Amino acid sequence: MALDEIKIGGLGASRRRVEDNRFIRGKGNYVDDIVLPGMLHMELLRSPVAHARIKSIDVSKAYEIPGVRLVLTGEMMAARNLAWMPTLSYDTQAVLATDKVRFQGQEVAAVIADDPYIAKDACQAIVVEYEQLPVIVNPFQAMEAGSEVIRDDKENQPGNKVFDWEIGDKAATDKAFAEADVISKMELHYPRSHPSPMETCGSIADFNRATGKLTVYMTSQAPHIVRAAVAMVAELPEHMIRIVSPDLGGGFGNKVPIYPGYVVSILASILTERPVKWIEDKTGNLISTGFGRDVYLQGEMALRKDGKMLGMRMKTISDHGAFYADAQPSKFKIGLMHSAFAAYDLPAAHLESVGYYTNKAPGGVAYRCSFRVTEAMFFQERMVHAAANDLGMDQAEFRRINLVKDDMFPYRTAFGFLTDSGQYGKCLDIGMKAIGYDTYKAEQAEARSRGKLLGIGISTMTEPLGAGNSREYDILGIKMFDSAELRVHMTGKAILRTGAMNQGQGHQTTWAQIVAHELGIPADDVTVEEGDTDTAPFGMGTYASRSTPVAGAAVAMVARKIRAKARKIAAHLLEVSEEDIEWELGRFYVRSNKERGVTIQDCALAAYSNMPDGMEPGLENNAYYDPPNLTWPFAAYFVKVEVDAETGVWDVLKVVAVDDCGVRINPMVVEGQIMGGLTEAYAMASMQYQTYDEEGNCIGSNYMDYLLPTAWETPGFELHEVVTPCPHHPIGAKGVGECATVAGPAAFVNAVVDALGHLGVRNIDMPMMPNRVYEALTTGKDISGMPPVKMGD
Amino acid sequence: MYPSRFGYESPKTVEEAVALLDAHAGEAKVLAGGQSLVPMMRLRFAAPEMIVDINGIEGLRYHRVEKDGSIRIGALCRHEDLEADDAVAKAVPTIAAAAPLVADPIVRTRGTFVGSVCHADPQGDWAATMTALGGHIVAQGPKGKRDIPIADFVIGPFQNTLAFNEIAVEAVIPAPKGVRVGNYLKLERRVGDFATASVAVSLDMVGDTVADAGIALAGVGGRTINANAEASALIGKKLTAENIASVAAAVAAAAEPRTDHRGSADYKRQIVKTFVERILLGLLNSSQKAA
Numbered sequence A: 001m002a003l004d005e006i007k008i009g010g011l012g013a014s015r016r017r018v019e020d021n022r023f024i025r026g027k028g029n030y031v032d033d034i035v036l037p038g039m040l041h042m043e044l045l046r047s048p049v050a051h052a053r054i055k056s057i058d059v060s061k062a063y064e065i066p067g068v069r070l071v072l073t074g075e076m077m078a079a080r081n082l083a084w085m086p087t088l089s090y091d092t093q094a095v096l097a098t099d100k101v102r103f104q105g106q107e108v109a110a111v112i113a114d115d116p117y118i119a120k121d122a123c124q125a126i127v128v129e130y131e132q133l134p135v136i137v138n139p140f141q142a143m144e145a146g147s148e149v150i151r152d153d154k155e156n157q158p159g160n161k162v163f164d165w166e167i168g169d170k171a172a173t174d175k176a177f178a179e180a181d182v183i184s185k186m187e188l189h190y191p192r193s194h195p196s197p198m199e200t201c202g203s204i205a206d207f208n209r210a211t212g213k214l215t216v217y218m219t220s221q222a223p224h225i226v227r228a229a230v231a232m233v234a235e236l237p238e239h240m241i242r243i244v245s246p247d248l249g250g251g252f253g254n255k256v257p258i259y260p261g262y263v264v265s266i267l268a269s270i271l272t273e274r275p276v277k278w279i280e281d282k283t284g285n286l287i288s289t290g291f292g293r294d295v296y297l298q299g300e301m302a303l304r305k306d307g308k309m310l311g312m313r314m315k316t317i318s319d320h321g322a323f324y325a326d327a328q329p330s331k332f333k334i335g336l337m338h339s340a341f342a343a344y345d346l347p348a349a350h351l352e353s354v355g356y357y358t359n360k361a362p363g364g365v366a367y368r369c370s371f372r373v374t375e376a377m378f379f380q381e382r383m384v385h386a387a388a389n390d391l392g393m394d395q396a397e398f399r400r401i402n403l404v405k406d407d408m409f410p411y412r413t414a415f416g417f418l419t420d421s422g423q424y425g426k427c428l429d430i431g432m433k434a435i436g437y438d439t440y441k442a443e444q445a446e447a448r449s450r451g452k453l454l455g456i457g458i459s460t461m462t463e464p465l466g467a468g469n470s471r472e473y474d475i476l477g478i479k480m481f482d483s484a485e486l487r488v489h490m491t492g493k494a495i496l497r498t499g500a501m502n503q504g505q506g507h508q509t510t511w512a513q514i515v516a517h518e519l520g521i522p523a524d525d526v527t528v529e530e531g532d533t534d535t536a537p538f539g540m541g542t543y544a545s546r547s548t549p550v551a552g553a554a555v556a557m558v559a560r561k562i563r564a565k566a567r568k569i570a571a572h573l574l575e576v577s578e579e580d581i582e583w584e585l586g587r588f589y590v591r592s593n594k595e596r597g598v599t600i601q602d603c604a605l606a607a608y609s610n611m612p613d614g615m616e617p618g619l620e621n622n623a624y625y626d627p628p629n630l631t632w633p634f635a636a637y638f639v640k641v642e643v644d645a646e647t648g649v650w651d652v653l654k655v656v657a658v659d660d661c662g663v664r665i666n667p668m669v670v671e672g673q674i675m676g677g678l679t680e681a682y683a684m685a686s687m688q689y690q691t692y693d694e695e696g697n698c699i700g701s702n703y704m705d706y707l708l709p710t711a712w713e714t715p716g717f718e719l720h721e722v723v724t725p726c727p728h729h730p731i732g733a734k735g736v737g738e739c740a741t742v743a744g745p746a747a748f749v750n751a752v753v754d755a756l757g758h759l760g761v762r763n764i765d766m767p768m769m770p771n772r773v774y775e776a777l778t779t780g781k782d783i784s785g786m787p788p789v790k791m792g793d
Numbered sequence B: 001m002y003p004s005r006f007g008y009e010s011p012k013t014v015e016e017a018v019a020l021l022d023a024h025a026g027e028a029k030v031l032a033g034g035q036s037l038v039p040m041m042r043l044r045f046a047a048p049e050m051i052v053d054i055n056g057i058e059g060l061r062y063h064r065v066e067k068d069g070s071i072r073i074g075a076l077c078r079h080e081d082l083e084a085d086d087a088v089a090k091a092v093p094t095i096a097a098a099a100p101l102v103a104d105p106i107v108r109t110r111g112t113f114v115g116s117v118c119h120a121d122p123q124g125d126w127a128a129t130m131t132a133l134g135g136h137i138v139a140q141g142p143k144g145k146r147d148i149p150i151a152d153f154v155i156g157p158f159q160n161t162l163a164f165n166e167i168a169v170e171a172v173i174p175a176p177k178g179v180r181v182g183n184y185l186k187l188e189r190r191v192g193d194f195a196t197a198s199v200a201v202s203l204d205m206v207g208d209t210v211a212d213a214g215i216a217l218a219g220v221g222g223r224t225i226n227a228n229a230e231a232s233a234l235i236g237k238k239l240t241a242e243n244i245a246s247v248a249a250a251v252a253a254a255a256e257p258r259t260d261h262r263g264s265a266d267y268k269r270q271i272v273k274t275f276v277e278r279i280l281l282g283l284l285n286s287s288q289k290a291a
């Protein structure tokens, strides 16, 4: 009898998360929980100013404090050729500042002491003399002729420009505009935000002089990449480097880059020959580590009177901070920005992108964003909203006309991506019904008569996940595949290791479900381990919603290899030829006699005790998976709001989310991912942004000023599902980690703008704080944080 | 959290606590709920030599409505104690309305009413509430107790008139002149945020005539804004749409907001005006309904 897949925790089972057992009991094992004998503590001294030349650093007072073991400065790093390190975007980043500080919060010195209190006291005792320089806080200041050059450390650096890039078919796009009946425009700023994981970044470096081995426990979403980078930068042999990521308290992309603190702690351990722990404080995390967005986007859409999209011109101006440290693996300078409009049947498109250095923290693609897909989709859906209005068409109808139809797949987008599957119209229908779309115009009119402003916002998109395929995606030359290794023990229990790195996604739970699905081994019998480079197979880590599309595929593939071997063993045990064997979940049987069979557990035991002649003993294998294409989940989100016309305060009345992420491994985990993402979308739309004053002071340096929504104000979410399996993924999954963060914000903004539409308001930049909404509704003007930039120049 | 080095004492009586403050001549700080002091120590904005923790002193966690309707709030009465109490809600509706808007539920289990008034944060909800209600703080020092009227107590941003060796042991809200009504409205960016603008209104009504009126504001100035003078225009009158509008305008004019990332000065004034109107119109409506 085949097993009941749900009962064994296979595909589709809403199995409780294995990891929660330890998390809710306070038994997690985070970097800061690890205590090594003789361990010292490191604290970083950060720059209080955004741009200044360092005239002198006097550390003598710090050494006077008892318990201080070592003080490191940029000069001392430079002596070891470690003052600068490469970034994941082929730029360089200062480890400890030597010449200048280039953003507030930049690492200037480090104190290593007996305890963190002493280290902090000693940091305060270091005297740094700064000579202030003009500060640049946005790309428009950066591009001004004669503006201060931030990266004067680089040869041949043209002003403050990081890159200048374009993609798409310019001629075809120009032609589309020439033929257009209507041209609709949109410009906006997607503000900077910080992912702000609960756990900050940190490391414990433990260099053992006797063995020559360096072990680093650290908060990394991609431990293998770190090992490779350490091997390159520190010139240590790769087999003598062990990177361990224990439990991570959230990552959201913030823990992909390699930060100065990690590097300094490694050197400190080498110099002191003691383990050195560095745990960043909350302020340090918020002001210095990887952020998301900070892009000015503008564009225009060419349209036919009947609503058909003809072409799209887009331009982005991005703010990368002081170092170009985007952790993005594509060959495209502005990530996957050109995935914009992938859900729409758009014949022609062209994108121009320019990036600039500013005196702000580096690292631009964090925060559940699939390499700038977040900005792309936000702009897309704001543009679509405006275009529908300019045509005088209904929002939903305009989308229906232009969304790619089910029978058009595989569909080549205007920018060259290949989308492969989806039921966009069906998702739209489900969402419209759930939000009550057919009665909302009447409701809106009724509310307006009471002085209340009601609006519905829609956001529909497909986004590319699962980087990558090795042709187009790599990090520092390492191709973007992923891996899994599965060992089935003789009693049929198993251990699975992958090259991904869980940070809240629930890999321990869901990977075991894939094994259960492929082998019929109950998920509870499968241990999942990740994060230790000495034991896990090489992989590129977890970010960009890539784990299920890539590592998850590798899990299925390695399980299939195990099944293939088990089949041979089954034939041997059943004394028939392999061709006469059939498989059902958990069991091989003889085709002619279904009663005669052996379980996968029987095969496992035989692999160690009774293998066929000539067969290698054991039942284990590994698989490296290079996906043939990206995966393309679809999302249709609907938000209904009511705006208080006297205060600008807006309340969310309803949120409906329809997600098609292909086959769902664990529906409960998927829903958790969607709700988390919708919460972040609401956060972006309502309050969460990282802003700076004119002097480059970061305003959001603690949680009183960097606002994250709590359970109190976050609205409830109504979730719906559509399943269109991914045609190229072994189990049909598409990935879901980022859909809601990516597509959600536009639904909220579209809703508020819709509520104010009759007043002539076309745009309110996020976050839509009540004061900004109030200004829009009283003046009828757009609230755009974007200084005017001419199109097409 | 890695604050600077500090000493810690946990006295068992107010007298001992006062003696400790006296001995440390201005370098000691009282620790009540710790919800303002501890964050400042974490950021090293405050680095007191000595912490005098009054949480071990028995008999300070109380609040009671006296027979005459006055209210006494002990130094260790937590925000949540006021939030949960029906007697308070009846006697001083403004306190009941403000309590659930102070900080977040976690902070409210520790933070104290008296500590908040002592802290005198221009954005603090209790200093504004108490300013609208009047009353006084009972201070105890080496020479005994004295009463400090609230208007003379909160004198500037983070400034009160306690001597370095005095502890605020009690806050006293006076008895109403008639029936006390009131409300508190706060615009915050999210739960747990300080006020972008908030308005405390308390009226004592005799029939439908206003016998006493107090209004104070938080978040819209470098200190708690006392708009009792503007509110006094209502005294001896019945509430009408007209006098409500004119008081709202006067109170908005008395605000001293600054433009910042929470909004422009004009916007904050608009919120003050709207909130004063909403509160007073609400009180007018409910009195009409009751009649």
Ligand SMILES: Cc1cc2nc3c(=O)[nH]c(=O)nc-3n(C[C@H](O)[C@H](O)[C@H](O)COP(=O)(O)OP(=O)(O)OC[C@H]3O[C@@H](n4cnc5c(N)ncnc54)[C@H](O)[C@@H]3O)c2cc1C
Binding pocket: B029, B030, B031, B032, B033, B034, B035, B036, B037, B038, B039, B075, B101, B102, B103, B104, B107, B110, B111, B112, B113, B114, B115, B116, B117, B118, B119, B121, B123, B124, B125, B126, B162, B166, B167, B168, B169, B192, B193, B194, B195
């Ligand atoms: C996340 C967060 C959000 C908050 N949001 C708000 C908000 O929205 N609105 C608001 O009003 N407040 C807010 N607060 C502050 C909170 O209400 C504090 O509890 C309050 O300001 C201080 O009370 P406390 O008992 O915690 O005082 P403590 O922090 O213990 O002390 C504050 C100061 O007052 C002095 N002090 C305290 N008690 C006495 C006493 N009896 N005699 C003499 N001196 C004394 C202390 O020495 C110290 O200088 C927030 C706090 C946090 C952490």
